[in-house]
Amino acid sequence: MSTLTWIDADTVKKLLNRDDLFKLLEAGMGQYSLGIDSGIVQPVRCTVAVQDVEGYLGTMPCYSRSHGILTTKLVSFYPGNVRVPTHLAWIMHFNHLDGTLLALMDGEVITNVRTGLVSAVATKYLAGKDSKILAILGAGTQARSHYVAMSSLYQFKQVRIWNRTKQNGEKFADEIRSGSLLAVQDATSTTTTTTTTMTTNNNNWTVTCCDTVEEAVKDADVICVATFATEPILKKKWVKNGAHINAVGAVRPNWRELDDDLMTSSVVYTDTRDGCLLESGDVILSKCKIYAEIGEVINKSKQSYQDETTIFKSVGMAIEDGICAKYIYEKHTSTNCT
Ligand SMILES: NC(=O)C1=CN([C@@H]2O[C@H](COP(=O)(O)OP(=O)(O)OC[C@H]3O[C@@H](n4cnc5c(N)ncnc54)[C@H](O)[C@@H]3O)[C@@H](O)[C@H]2O)C=CC1
Numbered sequence: 001m002s003t004l005t006w007i008d009a010d011t012v013k014k015l016l017n018r019d020d021l022f023k024l025l026e027a028g029m030g031q032y033s034l035g036i037d038s039g040i041v042q043p044v045r046c047t048v049a050v051q052d053v054e055g056y057l058g059t060m061p062c063y064s065r066s067h068g069i070l071t072t073k074l075v076s077f078y079p080g081n082v083r084v085p086t087h088l089a090w091i092m093h094f095n096h097l098d099g100t101l102l103a104l105m106d107g108e109v110i111t112n113v114r115t116g117l118v119s120a121v122a123t124k125y126l127a128g129k130d131s132k133i134l135a136i137l138g139a140g141t142q143a144r145s146h147y148v149a150m151s152s153l154y155q156f157k158q159v160r161i162w163n164r165t166k167q168n169g170e171k172f173a174d175e176i177r178s179g180s181l182l183a184v185q186d187a188t189s190t191t192t193t194t195t196t197t198m199t200t201n202n203n204n205w206t207v208t209c210c211d212t213v214e215e216a217v218k219d220a221d222v223i224c225v226a227t228f229a230t231e232p233i234l235k236k237k238w239v240k241n242g243a244h245i246n247a248v249g250a251v252r253p254n255w256r257e258l259d260d261d262l263m264t265s266s267v268v269y270t271d272t273r274d275g276c277l278l279e280s281g282d283v284i285l286s287k288c289k290i291y292a293e294i295g296e297v298i299n300k301s302k303q304s305y306q307d308e309t310t311i312f313k314s315v316g317m318a319i320e321d322g323i324c325a326k327y328i329y330e331k332h333t334s335t336n337c338t
Pocket residue numbers: 077086087111115138139140141142143163164165168226227228229230231233247248249250251314315316317
């Protein structure tokens with residue numbers, strides 16, 4: 001029997017390199033969207049609602065023959081948590097040949113980082129080449145992860161934040177201005193990253209915490225929506241034609257972030273079609289048409305409509321976690337990190 005390795009959050013943070021994961025996730029998304037030819041088995045997340053306290057526990061297993069990945073993530077999300085993070089997660093990494101458990105690792109850091117990176121992969125394919133204005137709705141973990149991930153793609157001239165509680169939005173804006181979010185990224189990277197370039201070159205920019213969503217998204221090229229909203233907060237009438245939107249909240253069938261007009265008039269891409277059709281209120285309740293999975297653009301079976309308003313709607317995929325977990329496990333094993 002192999003010994004079970006425990007990899008804690010600090011070790012995961014030290015081992016992960018965003019540039020490596022961006023490439024692995026991009027390739028993985030492309031492979032996933034090959035359908036039955038992909039060799040990836042990933043059922044839609046099974047989520048238990050903890051009704052009395054408004055909490056959820058999701059199970060996310062997957063197997064990929066070509067990657068040699070057999071993992072399960074358990075993720076809890078409690079929108080009302082204050083003393084502990086709203087999302088907590090653990091990933092079990094198995095030997096796919098005999099089913100033995102090789103490692104149990106923290107999944108919170110992986111969830112936080114990979115979600116922003118997957119949106120960055122989508123943005124690379126769907127947004128215009130010359131994006132200057134970034135708007136982020138929300139000021140939590142994913143808002144920060146998206147800021148870091150988007151900054152690796154573009155040197156924005158304006159970054160605009162809106163948050164339901166303005167004080168938290170201001171705090172987030174201050175962190176952006178200070179460069180501390182990208183500095184953390186630098187510390188965890190083993191290579192010089194494009195984010196570093198962004199930190200040092202971006203002298204001439206403004207970072208604003210706005211009073212309204214309308215003000216934040218006016219003329220924005222890239223809009224990231226990362227909240228626990230249950231009613232639409234982003235309306236089509238405020239969004240510039242041709243903008244690209246990453247929408248990562250609305251992960252329950254009755255939760256919304258984007259209004260019907262926006263969902264039905266834009267070209268909608270998803271991480272997983274099956275997942276979004278069963279889990280996302282933005283897709284289910286708007287009855288919008290899903291044009292493609294982002295993986296289908298990556299693997300060239302569907303087009304990128306960069307000149308139109310595009311939405312990347314994600315709910316999260318087990319294979320993303322599996323790819324990250326295997327990467328962390330192998331780095332941990334090879335560096336003998338304790
Ligand atoms: N698509 C994916 O792969 C993933 C999606 N998520 C989802 O992304 C969203 C954000 O997650 P985190 O940043 O980790 O959470 P967080 O707890 O760190 O931040 C939540 C943010 O939502 C805002 N918010 C809460 N209720 C709101 C409301 N009714 N209207 C407007 N804003 C509201 C808060 O002010 C805060 O800015 C959640 O819906 C979460 O479940 C999280 C992980 C992966």
